[in-house]
Amino acid sequence: MRIVVENVEKRFGDPRKRELTALKNINFTIAEQEFVVLVGPSGCGKSTLLNIVGGLLSPSDGEVYFDGLQGDKVPRIGIVFQEIALFPWRSVYENVVFGLQELGASKEELQEKGRHYIEMVGLTGFESAYPKQLSGGMRQRAGIARALSVEPDLLLMDEPFSALDAQTRTIMQEELLAIWNRTKLSTLYVTHNIPEAVYLADRVIVMSRHPGQIKSIIRIDLPKAGRNQEEYRMEFDRYVDQIWQLIRHDAQEALKDGE
C-alpha cells in the first residue's frame, strides 16, 4: 500500500477576486512503512497539504489516493495535532479508545487495544487520569495513543511537539521513534524543526512558499536507530545544513512578511 499525492493544487479565496495559490504542482508518494517529513518556512502550505492528505480539505486540483489498499476498503487515518484535542471530560483510557468506539469495536477489543497503546506511549498507571491532570508531554502521548489505537493505514502528525519545552521535545522524539519501530506505520509528519526532520525521516520533503511547492526531496541515509549518536554527527549536521540552505531564503522572506 502506498499513498500517492498527484498534481495537487490548492487555491483559497474567491476566484472572481484575488485568489491565493497555497499549493501548486505537489507530487510525492509515501511508501508502506515510510516516515516522510515535510519541512518549510511559515506559510508554505505544510498544514494545508497534511489536511488534504488526511481528507480534511479537498484539493482544488489533483488527487490523493491509497494505491494497493485491499478491495474498496476506506483508508484509516490517525491524526495528531500540535494542540491535542483530548476530551477534557474523558479519562486517558476513554480518550484513547474513542476512535475505536466510533468504529464499533467490542468491549474486549477496546480493553485490549486501550491497554496495549497506553503501554506503548508510557502512560500505564494513568488510565483514569483526566487531561487537566497531565503534563503537556503526557497529553501528547495520550493523543498519540488515540491516533494509534485505530491502527491506521496512515499516521499524520502536524507539529506534534512544538508546544513542548526543549527537553520534553527531545524525549518525545526518541519515544516516537521507538513507537514507530514497533508499529512501522506509514507516516507524514510536519515540522519547522530541521534537526527533528533529519532525526525522524526516511525522506524529507523541503517546501518553498508563494506558492507552496516542493523544492527538493532528500533521502536520509543514516540508520534509523541511533542517528543522533556521535559517530553520525558529521553526516547528520551535513543533512541539517543542506536543508537549511534550501529553506533559508524563503524563511527570511516569511519573516519579512510577518508569517
Ligand SMILES: Nc1ncnc2c1ncn2[C@@H]1O[C@H](COP(=O)(O)OP(=O)(O)OP(=O)(O)O)[C@@H](O)[C@H]1O
Ligand atoms: N482557510 C484558508 N483560507 C485562506 N487562506 C488560507 C487558509 N488556510 C491557509 N491559508 C493560507 O495558505 C498558506 C499556507 O498556509 P499553511 O497554514 O498551510 O502553511 P504552513 O506551512 O503550515 O504554515 P506554518 O508553518 O506557519 O503553520 C498561507 O498563506 C495561509 O495564509
